[in-house]
Amino acid sequence: MSTSDVTHHTPGEQHDHHDDHAHHGPAPGLMRWVTTTNHKDIGTLYLWFSLLMFFIGGAMALVIRAELFQPGIQIVDPMFFNSMTTLHAIVMIFGVVMPAFVGLANWMIPMMIGAPDMALPRLNNWSFWIMPFAFVIMLSTLFMDSGGPAGGWTLYPPLVLQMGDSFAFVIFAIHFMGISSVMGSINIVATIFNMRAPGMTFMKMPMFVWTWLITAYLLIATIPVFAGAVTMLLTDRYFGTSFFSAAGGGDPVMFQHIFWFFGHPEVYILILPAFGIVSSIIPTFARKPLFGYDSMVYATASIAFLSFIVWAHHMFTTGMPLAGELFFMFSTMMISVPTGVKVFNWVATMWRGSMTFETPMLFAIGFVIMFTIGGLSGLMLAITPADIQYHDTYFVVAHFHYVLVPGAIYSLMAATYYWLPKWTGNMYDEKLGKMHFWISTIFVNVLFFPMHFVGLAGMPRRIPDYSLQFADWNMIATIGAFGFGFSQLMFVYIIVKCVKGGEKATDEVWEGARGLEWTVASPAPYHTFETAPEINPGTVTR
């Protein structure tokens, strides 16, 4: 779009002066970050936090892979291995992917819809600052006598009820994370409903805003169910209830139903914002508008709806009636229809576009290809009779890591490279960025592709030791893991280098960029759109 479509006003010129303080820059010193209610500051905090957690969770993954380098128990004892698999999952899901998406939402949604800030800035501050405490509480269990949680992130009873004293800490940490997510989501919904600039209709919103609106609803609807489930675990353990204890008439399988009623929408919480990011990046570098915008919106909504009626496909081996297995098999397969619509639209957007391959585009294309690989193995897992063989094997591990690492994580990296010049005002080092992409992509496949083979051959997940016939592929996967893990140090180097300086970015940054965020200066001023931008029916906003 041309910049002239949006009228800028000098701050304060036509304003009442009741919000005078808003025209100052950030407060000096460290307290700026503690007391800030600025959406950009809070977005930055979320993003740095998730980057830190990415390395903590990654270090745990490397402990796991180091132990699996060879059969036998070499490096860590099995209990610690189990707490590594458990904490790796919780950290990566609740500490990396979710906060990073919330951080991007904080930074970008107000700028994309022409709002001056989030709707509830103080709540926003709380949403973030609860999280570091939650993770300190959870990670501190590693230093307790009982050791960290070791029953798997799915917290299945009765095993999880036999955990040591770290149990209560983990449950409270999960409660805090949940409260943080729900507050963040409420804020995002209120922002999108109430803060859009005049003329910014729902169907003019960028896909990232749409996917986040739907994700926020999923979070508000499912995180409380999870909170309820872990509260039941807590009362079963300490207050004599018997929700899941067969001794008192409960049923452990019921936990799986409640957990996956949250857990399956949760996996879409981890991927829908990624769809939004990719839907922003591909049109920019293909220099074409997004193909099938309306169908993208409807597909996102359909995925969200279907995610509520497929949960028991995680439980095909618990002995469901045939009718149940058929229902959950077909409803699961149905999800591939709207997802297929999305992949088709991305490819169609690229079709005959004048494409260039800057780093964000490379990550976005990598996302489309490798997320689809993960989607296809998901379809295989949806087939009930086949799933009984695949269940709890490395095939499942390969599946969800393909959708989460070269899926969700790649979208986060793409987003970082894409918007970093807008955040910092400097261009990142393109050469290093491309190197980062190619090295990561090679190693991520070396890491996860062999897991398909050992999984189909029957290697169970969550074990520190394995049969000899799986040794070769495990050794290759471990080499891939260390290659992928250490190549992420490049990512940090590139970000830090870009924050410190570099070639100045233009306001538009990318030749084909559309949307309101590219109409403000680079770096984005501390306050943007204090006066709502003017959006006419013809204005391109996505």
Added chain:
Amino acid sequence: MSEAASETVPEAPRPRSHGVVAGKMLLLACAMFGFGYLMVPLYDIICDITGLNGKTGRVSVSEVAEAAPVADREIIVEFTASINQSGSWIFRPDAKTMTVKPGTLYHASYYAENLSNSPVVAQATPSVTPFSAAKYFNKTECFCFTRQAFEAKGSMHMPLTFVIDPDIPANIDRVTLSYTFFRSPEQS
């Protein structure tokens, strides 16, 4: 939206009722927390209807008398026993199998012995496999309905009266009734 309006009115004309939206969303969150708990009774109802978790049915003796016995069909009932926590217990069925006719009332019993030096209250929970047989396996009397108190070193034979519903699917010729013995939660 006319251009003039947005030029002269810096605030968006839309009413900014953040509290209302946030309140509705908070209400939704609270409702979903409640829904999580609602899933507990819902699960029990669904299990009752489908026999999903192997929970057996319960009937009164008078209902059994009304049902017509089926003479020409035999089903083998197997009894198994297991103990949940490691503890000093003996728990076993007195007879391992029975051959029964649907519609007729049968008696069986389990033997339990507390080997420890302190009194214990325990309860058994039943499960029937295949699950599709569970809702046709009805008990008029069972030691699993109530808690059982054992003296130190005490033992007892615990009775069980059951009837298999004549409507049981034709392909089932063998039913396994499994009991798991738990110390009551208050004591553990």
